[in-house]
Amino acid sequence: MVYVIRRLLQxxxxxxxxxxxxxxxxxxxxxxxxxxISPEATQAERVLxxxxxxxDRPFHEQYLxxxxxxxxxxxxxxxxxxxPALGLILERMPATLELAFAAIMIAVVLGxxxxxxxxxxxxTLGSQTVMAGSILGFSVPNFWQAIMLIMVxxxxxxxFPVSGRGEVGEFLGIRSSLFTLNGLxxxxxPAINLAIGHLALVIRLARSGTREVQSQDFIxxxxxxxxxxxxxxxxxxLRNILIPIVTLVGMSFGGLIAFAVVTESIxxxxxxxxxxxxxxxxxxxxxxxxxxxxxxxxxIILNLLVDLLYSLIDPRIRLDGAKQ
Amino acid sequence: xxxxxTNPATLAPERPVWRIMRDFRKNPLAMVGLAMLLVIVTAxxxxxxxxxxxxxxxxxxxIMDSRLAPGEVGFSGISFWLxxxxxxxxxxxxxxxxxxxxxxxxxxxxxxxxxLGLTLGLVAAYFGGRIxxxxxxxxxxxxxxxxxLVALILLAVLGRGLENIIFALIIVQWxxxxxxxxxxxxxxxxxEYVEAAQSLGLSRxxxxxxxxxxxxxxxxxxxxxxxxxxxxxxxxxxxxxxxxLPATQPSLGLLISNGFQFVMSGQYWIxxxxxxxxxxxxxxxxxxxxxxxxVLNPRNIT
Numbered sequence: 001m002v003y004v005i006r007r008l009l010q011x012x013x014x015x016x017x018x019x020x021x022x023x024x025x026x027x028x029x030x031x032x033x034x035x036x037i038s039p040e041a042t043q044a045e046r047v048l049x050x051x052x053x054x055x056d057r058p059f060h061e062q063y064l065x066x067x068x069x070x071x072x073x074x075x076x077x078x079x080x081x082x083x084p085a086l087g088l089i090l091e092r093m094p095a096t097l098e099l100a101f102a103a104i105m106i107a108v109v110l111g112x113x114x115x116x117x118x119x120x121x122x123x124t125l126g127s128q129t130v131m132a133g134s135i136l137g138f139s140v141p142n143f144w145q146a147i148m149l150i151m152v153x154x155x156x157x158x159x160f161p162v163s164g165r166g167e168v169g170e171f172l173g174i175r176s177s178l179f180t181l182n183g184l185x186x187x188x189x190p191a192i193n194l195a196i197g198h199l200a201l202v203i204r205l206a207r208s209g210t211r212e213v214q215s216q217d218f219i220x221x222x223x224x225x226x227x228x229x230x231x232x233x234x235x236x237x238l239r240n241i242l243i244p245i246v247t248l249v250g251m252s253f254g255g256l257i258a259f260a261v262v263t264e265s266i267x268x269x270x271x272x273x274x275x276x277x278x279x280x281x282x283x284x285x286x287x288x289x290x291x292x293x294x295x296x297x298x299x300i301i302l303n304l305l306v307d308l309l310y311s312l313i314d315p316r317i318r319l320d321g322a323k324q
Numbered sequence: 325x326x327x328x329x330t331n332p333a334t335l336a337p338e339r340p341v342w343r344i345m346r347d348f349r350k351n352p353l354a355m356v357g358l359a360m361l362l363v364i365v366t367a368x369x370x371x372x373x374x375x376x377x378x379x380x381x382x383x384x385x386x387i388m389d390s391r392l393a394p395g396e397v398g399f400s401g402i403s404f405w406l407x408x409x410x411x412x413x414x415x416x417x418x419x420x421x422x423x424x425x426x427x428x429x430x431x432x433x434x435x436x437x438x439x440l441g442l443t444l445g446l447v448a449a450y451f452g453g454r455i456x457x458x459x460x461x462x463x464x465x466x467x468x469x470x471x472x473l474v475a476l477i478l479l480a481v482l483g484r485g486l487e488n489i490i491f492a493l494i495i496v497q498w499x500x501x502x503x504x505x506x507x508x509x510x511x512x513x514x515x516e517y518v519e520a521a522q523s524l525g526l527s528r529x530x531x532x533x534x535x536x537x538x539x540x541x542x543x544x545x546x547x548x549x550x551x552x553x554x555x556x557x558x559x560x561x562x563x564x565x566x567x568x569l570p571a572t573q574p575s576l577g578l579l580i581s582n583g584f585q586f587v588m589s590g591q592y593w594i595x596x597x598x599x600x601x602x603x604x605x606x607x608x609x610x611x612x613x614x615x616x617x618x619v620l621n622p623r624n625i626t
Contacts, residue, residue: 014465025481139607141557143564144580144599151587151596162588258473265565266584280480280567288480295473303468 007307011300018296019070023063026289075290080282085290089272095165096271099263100256102191104249107198112245115206116233119214130203137200142259146193146266153189160189163268190267194260198252202245209241250309254302258295347619357611364605368423375417380574409582409594418579419601425575426602429486430556433493437555438548440494441501446540448502449509450532459502466499471558479567489568493555504547508540515539542620549613553606560602576602 041049050056057065069075075085118127154162165186213219214237222232261273268274272291279287349355367374408414448459466474478492512518513536521531556576562568563577564584571578576598583594 022477022481139610140603141560141599141606143561143577144602147580147584147587147595147599151592155588255470258470258476261472261476262561262565276476276480277565277567280476292477292480299469299473 004308007304011304014300015297018300019067019293020063022289022292022296023066026285070293075293076286078279078284078287080279080284080287085286086294088287089275089290089294092270092272092275095269096257096260096264096273099187099190099194099260099269099271100253102187103194103198103256104253106191106195107202108245108249110195111199111202112206112238115203116210116237116241118203119207119210120233122211131207134200134203137196140196142193142197143262143266145196146189146263149189149193150266161186165270190263190269193267194256194263197259198249198256201248201252205245205248206241209244210237213237213240251302251306254299257298344619348615351615351618354611354615357608357615360604360608361612364423364601364608365427367420368427371417371420371424375414375420377414377417379413379417379421409579409586415579415593415597418574419576419598422574422576422579422598423601423605425569425573426556426559426577426605429490429493429559429569429575430552433490433559434497434548434552434555436490437494437497437551438501438544441498441503442505442537442540442544444498445502445505446509446532446536449506449513450528450536456506460506463499463503467503471496471554472561475558475562476567479562484567484570486569486573489559489562492562493559496558497551497555500551501544501547504544505540508543509536512536512539546613546617546620549609549616553609553613556602556609557606 073086077083078085078088081088114130118130121127150162153160165183219232219236222236227236257272260269260271261277263269264271264273265277272295275287276291278284279291348358372378409418444459448456474496475489475492478495479488482488482491517539518531518535521535526534559568559575560577560580563575564581566581569575569578574582579598580595580602583591583596583598586592586594
């Protein structure tokens with residue numbers, strides 16, 4: 001329990017530090033007055049507005065006001081949409097989460113069988129193709145993969161739409177494009193694009209796990225007992241290689257959300273990632289600040305969860321942490 | 325013996341280098357990678373002299389040549405092996421000029437990040453205690469965020485620009501180097517030569533940089549190679565998204581980005597060929613890096 005509280009306090013401290021860094025960075029970069037006030041304004045009007053916006057106060061006061069507003073969920077209004085910045089981001093979040101979820105499903109559902117196959121039959125042509133493919137998956141820059149996917153499957157073959165989210169269906173109260181055919185067509189390419197890097201990783205983990213487990217006594221015993229090969233693989237082998245893969249999937253969820261920035265921009269997927277890139281380009285500062293704080297908080301929570309799960313699974317980690 | 329330990333630079337001159345080169349050559353795939361890398365780097369360095377046109381000299385461009393398919397002969401009589409872009413720019417020339425920028429950004433950022441990370445890692449490992457805890461906490465914190473996110477945060481705050489993206493890449497990468505340098509230095513610290521240097525009464529900085537540093541270099545060289553590839557890929561990604569380099573510094577990422585709009589209308593070459601160049605560069609660096617890892621680690625020699 002002490003450990004949990006310690007970690008929670010660390011997380012809160014980290015969030016504070018990050019908010020300070022982001023605020024200082026934005027503060028140092030430029031004067032928002034130039035964007036907000038029309039160039040025709042007189043000097044008196046300028047001074048009045050600056051005082052109204054609180055920009056004449058010292059740095060630490062401005063920061064405290066900012067922090068107070070942030071704690072109440074107020075990041076100011078977007079310059080472009082003229083709506084609360086936080087609302088804009090939360091509105092886009094489901095689309096991003098949906099994309100990340102679809103990508104993880106693809107990586108796991110395709111990656112584990114391919115990796116196990118490559119591990120069981122090393123040296124065969126199929127296995128070498130899988131491994132070469134996974135190396136390529138690591139090397140090819142994500143955004144270029146996306147362009148190639150669009151070029152081949154949308155422009156040349158015309159199988160999938162080029163961009164957008166498509167129809168959104170509702171199932172058990174959850175709204176998602178995974179529930180309509182049109183939505184599935186739209187999500188296919190972006191999800192594959194986001195999945196490829198992780199697919200390669202899952203393949204490698206499944207392969208090395210399979211090779212390691214395969215030579216252990218309980219597998220040899222199962223073989224000696226005369227169990228069928230599918231039963232050995234599914235019941236005995238799979239269960240023992242899953243732990244590292246599940247860990248990886250859990251830990252990489254945050255990375256997927258971050259990388260969705262690239263995928264979303266290319267496929268015009270209306271998620272948080274596209275919003276942040278558009279906002280950076282349009283100098284929409286409140287949205288940028290709100291996104292940065294939101295994503296940092298998401299990451300701190302994810303890291304905290306992973307650490308807590310670890311300490312549940314492996315008590316030694318907790319002991320090490322307490323010693324320092 | 326004393327001579328050799330006090331100055332590792334003179335330790336068995338040339339011979340380790342020859343061994344490394346000999347071992348390196350045993351792997352044909354790595355040699356292909358090295359050859360590719362040499363060709364790409366040479367072509368990029370010689371770009372102003374070997375390209376058919378200066379792609380950013382507007383006088384040499386003709387709008388009549390715009391969006392020609394690969395292999396077509398242009399209005400002015402040049403044949404465009406890789407086609408032209410929307411402004412009639414020869415893609416081959418643009419790619420070579422783009423490679424120069426991509427390579428330059430990657431190498432400068434990665435080298436600075438390595439020097440910074442190496443220094444911090446060595447200092448942390450050698451002095452231990454509070455300094456070590458502080459540096460490593462910072463490293464752990466840093467590595468718990470994905471690189472693209474860190475770079476995006478920095479560029480969102482700083483804005484586009486050559487210096488800004490180099491700075492962002494340095495910030496993204498130093499922690500990886502620091503962790504590796506510390507781990508290596510920790511295992512080297514207990515060796516006899518460090519003890520010998522200490523008992524000779526050498527200054528701390530001399531032991532650190534004169535003795536510990538050279539012995540930590542091999543694994544770091546491998547990391548350096550691989551990280552250059554990832555720096556180049558990250559820069560291309562950020563430039564593609566429009567938050568990296570400005571339009572006046574057309575790296576490969578920007579070229580791909582400019583060509584993206586034409587992909588929809590089937591003019592694939594404007595986007596595809598810069599991408600192929602980027603891919604070849606990254607694969608070549610990774611092949612060389614992989615082999616270096618095997619060669620520099622005596623336990624891995626097969």
